[in-house]
Amino acid sequence: METTKLKRPPSVWMTQIVLILISLFLVAVVLYYVVDLLRYSGTQHKWSELRPLFLSFVAAVVVVVPSMLAFVGLMLRKPFGRWLGGIVLFFVAAICWLVMLGHILNSL
Numbered sequence: 001m002e003t004t005k006l007k008r009p010p011s012v013w014m015t016q017i018v019l020i021l022i023s024l025f026l027v028a029v030v031l032y033y034v035v036d037l038l039r040y041s042g043t044q045h046k047w048s049e050l051r052p053l054f055l056s057f058v059a060a061v062v063v064v065v066p067s068m069l070a071f072v073g074l075m076l077r078k079p080f081g082r083w084l085g086g087i088v089l090f091f092v093a094a095i096c097w098l099v100m101l102g103h104i105l106n107s108l
Contacts (some may be wrong), residue, residue: 023068070084
C-alpha cells in the first residue's frame with residue numbers, strides 16, 4: 001500500500017474554509033438588509049433605516065475582498081496569502097472579542 005503525501009497542509013485547507021465561511025456570512029447579511037429594504041420599496045427610507053445596510057456593506061467589502069485575495073494567495077501558494085489570511089482571521093477574531101466584551105460590559 002502506497003502512502004500519498006498531501007500537497008498542502010491541512011491548516012491551509014482549514015484557513016481557506018474559514019475565510020469562505022466568513023465571506024459567505026457577510027454577503028448573506030448584506031443580502032438580508034437589501035431584501036428587507038426592498039420589501040418596503042414604496043416608502044422613502046430614512047438614514048436610520050439605511051445605516052445597517054451601509055455599515056454591513058462596508059464591513060463586507062473590508063473583510064470579503066481581503067479574504068478572497070487571501071484565499072487565492074493560499075491556493076497559488078503565495079506568501080501574501082498566508083499573511084493576508086492571518087491578518088483577516090486576527091481581525092475577525094478581534095471584532096468578535098470586542099463585541100462579546102461590549103455585551104458583557106452592557107449587562108453589568
